Amino acid sequence: MLLSRLFRSLPLLLLSACLGCVPDARAAPGIVGPVVVDGLSDAAAQRAGVLPAAHADLRHPAHSDQGRILFVLASSKVHGSSTLPASISFGEVVHAWDTFHAAGYAVDFVSPDGGEVPILDRYVGKDMEPRRKDERIMRGLRHTARPAQIDPSRYRAVYYVGGSNAIYGVPEHPVLQRIAMHVYERNGGVVSAVCHGTAGLVNLKLADGQPLVAGKRITGYPEEHERQDEPYFKQFPFLIRKTVESRGGLFHALDGDQAYIEVDGRVVTGQNYASAKQVAQAVVDILRRQAARPPVRGAKKA
Template sequence: MAKVLAVLSSGYTNEEHNYVTGWWAEELFAPSLELEKKGHMVELASIDGGKPVVDPISLSKEADPTGIYQKQYDSGIADKTTAIVNVKASDYDAIMIVGGHGAMFDLAHNEDLHAVINVVYELGGIVSAVCHGPAPLLYTKTKEGRTLLEGLKVTGYPNDKEPKEVIDLLPFSLEDELSKIGNYHEEKDHDAYVVWGNKQILTGRDPQSAELFGRELAKKLTERELQAEEKGMD
């Protein structure tokens, strides 16, 4: 059983524009389900700890037509998170950064999160992020001083899908910044799209890719466990 740390935005509010955002429900619950199906454990963290703010749009009829994510949210499974500063990164086999516009505000430049990401990566763990979740990976630098995503094939939420009413409220364009550092791909012809930048870095494009993203992460973690078992038997 692998342990995965899911990191959520604590939330962001712009009162002047009546704008509230945070983490995206499908991008936590869909991958977590896939991981748990394979016997892996998911634990939650956020910048502030406690109950992080979910983006209300992610629980709307349009985003959650069957109400499956609303039901999971109402169950309280995302009500308690560990503050990222209190996370022991070496306990985890992977980190999964959940999207939602909130990630661009409080996750992107958080140095405590960058440190956790680096420890997981340097110990050989998997660093994964979906939709707007790659935002902090843009600013995470290795001990050699290079950006973690430098030169790698990556994906994330594309410019042409950003709601026009929020574009001017966002601190940066995720696609533009990913394109400056890595080899950005969107793959418009695919309903869901994820990509491995290398054997340790996985990114997913959007909410529609969340389930596939979870399956890919679960598959890789299971493969790693089997390889470790086989090596131990030698």
């Protein structure tokens, strides 16, 4: 009797064993499971506010994804053709990221070369040092997207980060220029910058060929505040105030280190490091006003 029951159960045992040998459906061809990024799923990384470009195809349209801000950073580790070290301004990233994140916006990072951007210790104040352990931000700064990976239809605003390297590689990059102007003209979005990040605006042109800054109130880090007798200054390919004015912009700056911003339509600029939070908040305010009325599409100039 016992042997008979064993023979009757044998087919069930064999079926169970075979089922146990079937690969996980997530590994089967044509079925893709969650992408894992440094221990986080892609969904968790997006909730944290950033998904590294190495694990996300940012080129595909995401028309339901209306709450993203694109941070534009420079890749250069040196000033011009010298060996003088250069860096992004870490605090200008953090203060703006905190403001956008608190307002419910996700942030992506792009740089001319993609990958990790330079952060020099001297550009990280004591108050910012603990944030170097904040993986929500650091993961994005280690894995910035390349410009070709970016789908500009995803973004409500671009934010040009300053730092000593912001004047190299970003202002002349044609794909970054097209991204910014798509966000501004086709998405009806905001173009913003802080400190040396204003260098990224000087070559932007509207569809009619006019400079974006023409006739607009603009601020940024002016050359009169630079240490002009230092070797780094001799590497600058252009001067921010002089170039903005040559493009028809109305450049304003204050003496001293106090925060100062200019808001002219959908262009927001800040003079210095202390202005980063105010720039981000001004961008949020504009986007909230837009959200209270039908979306603007195909705006030519504002």
